[in-house]
Amino acid sequence: xxxxxxVKRVIDYNVKVRVKPDHSDVDLTNVxxxxxxxCEIAVEEAVRLKEKGIANEIVAVTIGAxxxxxxxxxxxxxGADRGVLVQTDEPPGSLAVAxxxxxxxxEEKPDLILLGKQAIDSDNGQTGQMLAAxxxxxxxxxxxxxxxxxxxxxxxxxxxxxxxxLSLDLPAVxxxxxxxxxxxxxxxxxxxxxKRKPIVMKTPADLSIIVSSTLTTLKVEPPTQRQxxxxxxxxxxxxxxxxxxxxxx
Amino acid sequence: xxxxxxxxxxxxxxxxxxxxxLAAARAIGGExxxxxxxxxxxxVAQQASLVDGITKVLLAQNPALExxxxxxxxxxxxxxxxxxxxxxxxxxxxxxxxxxRVAAILDVDQVSDIIRVECDDTFVRPVxxxxxxxxxxxxxxxxxxxxxxxxxxxxAGEGGNAPVETVTSIHDAGVSCFVSAxxxxxxxxxxxxxxxxVSGGRGMGNGENFAMLYRVADKLGAAVGASRAAxxxxxxxNDMQVGQTGKIVAPDLYMAVGISGAIQHLAGMKDSKVxxxxxxxxxxxxxxxxxxxxxxxxxxxxxxxxxxx
Numbered sequence: 001x002x003x004x005x006x007v008k009r010v011i012d013y014n015v016k017v018r019v020k021p022d023h024s025d026v027d028l029t030n031v032x033x034x035x036x037x038x039c040e041i042a043v044e045e046a047v048r049l050k051e052k053g054i055a056n057e058i059v060a061v062t063i064g065a066x067x068x069x070x071x072x073x074x075x076x077x078x079g080a081d082r083g084v085l086v087q088t089d090e091p092p093g094s095l096a097v098a099x100x101x102x103x104x105x106x107e108e109k110p111d112l113i114l115l116g117k118q119a120i121d122s123d124n125g126q127t128g129q130m131l132a133a134x135x136x137x138x139x140x141x142x143x144x145x146x147x148x149x150x151x152x153x154x155x156x157x158x159x160x161x162x163x164x165x166l167s168l169d170l171p172a173v174x175x176x177x178x179x180x181x182x183x184x185x186x187x188x189x190x191x192x193x194x195k196r197k198p199i200v201m202k203t204p205a206d207l208s209i210i211v212s213s214t215l216t217t218l219k220v221e222p223p224t225q226r227q228x229x230x231x232x233x234x235x236x237x238x239x240x241x242x243x244x245x246x247x248x249x
Numbered sequence: 250x251x252x253x254x255x256x257x258x259x260x261x262x263x264x265x266x267x268x269x270x271l272a273a274a275r276a277i278g279g280e281x282x283x284x285x286x287x288x289x290x291x292x293v294a295q296q297a298s299l300v301d302g303i304t305k306v307l308l309a310q311n312p313a314l315e316x317x318x319x320x321x322x323x324x325x326x327x328x329x330x331x332x333x334x335x336x337x338x339x340x341x342x343x344x345x346x347x348x349x350r351v352a353a354i355l356d357v358d359q360v361s362d363i364i365r366v367e368c369d370d371t372f373v374r375p376v377x378x379x380x381x382x383x384x385x386x387x388x389x390x391x392x393x394x395x396x397x398x399x400x401x402x403x404x405a406g407e408g409g410n411a412p413v414e415t416v417t418s419i420h421d422a423g424v425s426c427f428v429s430a431x432x433x434x435x436x437x438x439x440x441x442x443x444x445x446x447v448s449g450g451r452g453m454g455n456g457e458n459f460a461m462l463y464r465v466a467d468k469l470g471a472a473v474g475a476s477r478a479a480x481x482x483x484x485x486x487n488d489m490q491v492g493q494t495g496k497i498v499a500p501d502l503y504m505a506v507g508i509s510g511a512i513q514h515l516a517g518m519k520d521s522k523v524x525x526x527x528x529x530x531x532x533x534x535x536x537x538x539x540x541x542x543x544x545x546x547x548x549x550x551x552x553x554x555x556x557x558x
Contacts, residue, residue: 239554
């Protein structure tokens with residue numbers, strides 16, 4: 001079985017996000033970038049499926065500027081076999097990304113496509129589902145368990161009320177939630193080995209896709225800050241404040 | 250053109266958050282049609298028809314829609330949606346799962362998780378886990394939008410009398426099927442709709458200790474939530490997680506007990522009206538956003554709270 005895993009380069013999750021003074025966007029100058037945490041979980045799941053002998057090849061794909069090669073190398077160091085970078089200047093929106101991924105799916109013909117459930121920059125949570133719609137594949141989003149057998153994949157999903165399990169025909173699209181697995185750290189020899197694994201560069205034109213968007217960001221502002229309130233010294237004082245000052249109980 | 254709103258429900262009851270989604274539709278302006286897609290869900294359509302401000306209820310019922318499988322529901326919503334200027338749904342896991350599929354079928358960009366409507370094509374939404382707030386304009390011919398419930402006060406659930414129209418087209422993609430569900434049963438209020446939420450974090454120490462939290466919650470008629478740390482540690486189930494990737498809540502009162510206040514947790518609760526933090530670490534970041542902070546050992550404070558409430 002062949003797995004395609006999509007990864008995104010985003011601001012490192014430990015970095016405090018700052019809005020630019022002109023409110024045009026967040027400030028990404030000289031900020032540490034990393035692989036999106038949910039995408040890392042997707043790579044880990046692909047590697048585990050290969051280690052179990054269920055998958056025999058893992059292709060990692062990303063879309064964006066040349067610097068995104070770093071995140072492909074991370075995926076290769078974790079265990080992906082080869083990489084594809086579709087080069088674009090501006091990071092495209094979710095629908096454009098889904099169209100580019102669909103073109104890669106048409107070329108690679110994977111049996112299973114793994115993505116993160118959302119990227120921690122745009123927080124859109126759209127790409128996996130859009131890719132599933134464009135390919136006509138079934139989808140298992142917010143996965144906390146993935147089991148492949150007999151041409152189908154069973155996906156247990158984290159839903160509002162608890163857990164739900166679906167059975168999907170392959171090929172299928174699966175997006176990962178936090179508790180699917182705990183990604184490993186890439187060992188140094190694997191990081192070295194990853195440098196020799198192949199990465200193919202493509203452009204949207206190679207894939208006959210025109211990247212466009214109907215969305216325009218007019219401004220980006222910092223959120224209103226909440227002020228720290230007061231410290232109470234006892235449970236009695238807390239109950240009194242909640243009853244008579246805040247009037248919420 | 251009119252606005253199509255997709256209702257959240259479990260085939261028995263209309264979910265309260267649908268009323269918040271409808272408030273966003275009302276802010277956009279225009280005729281509103283509410284779609285109830287499911288199986289044996291007449292009672293939901295009945296409740297939907299009573300909601301204030303709806304022109305009509307569209308009712309689609311067949312077995313392929315019973316479990317809200319995205320492959321099937323999206324085909325229906327995309328087919329109906331072609332007649333509308335906007336298609337709105339909530340940010341429930343069902344809606345978040347299904348709506349991008351609708352957008353892709355209709356070949357339009359989606360605007361996720363809006364918290365405010367500026368006008369019929371401009372919307373405000375949090376990005377970077379709520380550390381930045383973006384204003385986004387859409388020129389898409391059909392605007393596919395998911396609505397964060399906490400951004401909008403609900404419309405009235407009664408006072409209306411909209412006709413129910415039956416949708417006859419049946420869509421079954423035939424590529425996915427429902428196997429099973431393990432849904433938490435609780436007599437407490439729903440986390441996303443409760444007026445008071447009491448949440449526990451890693452400081453609770455283990456799952457058994459959450460019983461102390463439940464007893465306090467029951468005195469207050471509150472829902473019980475948890476931080477990601479508590480869920481990851483296996484103290485409680487995933488459906489209780491409050492945070493960027495869990496549930497987003499904004500109750501009148503949020504009590505954070507033994508929660509340090511990681512950014513991703515704050516993203517899920519910082520719009521609560523009143524925030525109380527109980528933590529023995531006075532340096533915990535949660536105190537920076539709490540209206541009332543109590544520096545105390547939760548194992549002393551919780552039993553005392555329970556006895557005095």
